[in-house]
Amino acid sequence: MVLRMMISSQDIRETLGGIESLSGQVDRLSDDDDLFDKGLCSFGSVQLMLALEERFNIEFPDHLLNRTSFATIRAIRSTVTTIVEPVDA
Template identity: 35%
Template sequence: MQERIRQVLAAHGRMAADPLDIDSGADLYEQGLTSHASVNVMLALEDEFGVEFPDDAMKKATFASIASIERVLSDLTPEA
């Protein structure tokens, strides 16, 4: 799952750091992710995983790290 998340971040995150090389716990906002780009990432993740982020997951903390994105996606896609 992390590989797919990293690919989405690489394609849509517009970050200074390469998402393929950063630690899964690293703060993505410190790596250059903007609030606007996080919306694009969220939409791309929804398409990639066939899910819809619930309202309670629409917060900055959800997209703060690859690990936090993975936790939320794991809850939405238990079989992934």
């Protein structure tokens, strides 16, 4: 049996709320806003990756550790989903 967990935008937003460089902005972000344009810095993006790994008990493989995987709320949701919901064999 494959463990299934639905990841919602809200889950991602809650995690983003803890990132200092985006503080106070999360409620105003759309799912497709570029987070780097909204002030997410290199340090903040690593803090975000760490917070997501902790929250969803996952580890991002190196090939997903790039700007595109974390550029928007939608992209993050998709990145996290590919790890917690691997395609059935």
